[in-house]
Amino acid sequence: MKRWQVMKRLLPMLAIFSLLMAGCGRDDLSVLRPQGPVAQGQFDLIKLSISIMLVVLVIVFAISAYVIVKFRRRPEHKDMPEQVEGNFKLEIIWTVIPLILVLVLAVPTVKEVFAFGEDHANDKDAIQVKVTSHLYWWEFEYPQFGITTAQDLIIPTNKNIAFELKTADVIHSFWVPSLSGKMDTNPDGTINRFSFSAPKEGVYRGKCAELCGPSHGFMEFKVKSVSPESFETWKTAMKAPMVAIEDKALAETFKNQCLTCHAVGDQGGVGGPSLTGIGSREAVASILLNSETNDEGNPVVENMKEWLHDPQSVKPGNKMPAPKDLGLTDAEIDGIAEYLANYKLEY
């Protein structure tokens, strides 16, 4: 193949790669903009190892460039150059230097790994959160408060959050890039623990980081760090009784067809994400972002309708039956969508 033909094939690939990499630069999904102490420690490690590598790279390249220029073959060089075998001093130097570098890397790495795995499970002051991953959604249980929610993990700014991770089906991985590294959720009753904190108020996006099925890429969640006062208000609001649908017939349909799997307030069952206060979540089904502006009016209602009219087109392979297959009419679906979108929690 001629050189330009190779280039013709390589260029589009490079273009696609740069586009893909540009996608990794999202502010709220970046390891390079740490927002908490755990992520900061890990970012410092990245910087340390890259600096060491850069120094080694520059020195090695400088020496080889010097040697290539200085000792290159000249026209007057007719004889075989002197052959050298071994140099004790040099060999010691190039064994000891990497050893020192490895030590410089190892000490903070081990320290950081242990800090990451630090177990706050018995820390009375930490907030305990049991995370259960499901194809394709996240469940968050707060055993200290008797609260279970989904998709948006609400935490106070001033506490360590002690996680206990498990899965309801296959392996997933819990990852909030700006707050900490990844932690797998393993089947067979294995429980993984770790902790982090988010001292600044804000919304941090999380992703499943372990390929788990066709909608893996849509398996997002959000960590919402709020002031301690807001957290208290949120806790109370979560425990309030369910706000029912006004229309009696629609309320009955909702109860029979939806509350079998979903909990709302003090009502409902298990198998699907809790819908309590879903109107104030960051997204519907974790991926239809409610913050994105939308010409058709209230984005929460639009997203809710989009999801309820055809959940499979939003998240292929997800485990929610389409409401129209449950026998709901379009008008009923729209009514429930309005109700859920306006089911908000003040906090």
Ligand code: HEC
């Ligand atoms: C068989 C159990 C089941 C039934 C019945 C069911 N759902 Fe779901 N629902 C799910 C599951 C599982 C999900 C999570 C889908 C995902 O994100 O992967 C879900 C997700 C949702 C979501 C998005 C939640 C979020 O976290 O943003 C809404 C809204 C919802 N369901 C509403 C309804 C309504 C309304 C009905 C009744 C018409 C209903 N569901 C019936 C299982 C069910």
Ligand SMILES: [Cu+2]
């Ligand atoms: Cu996944």
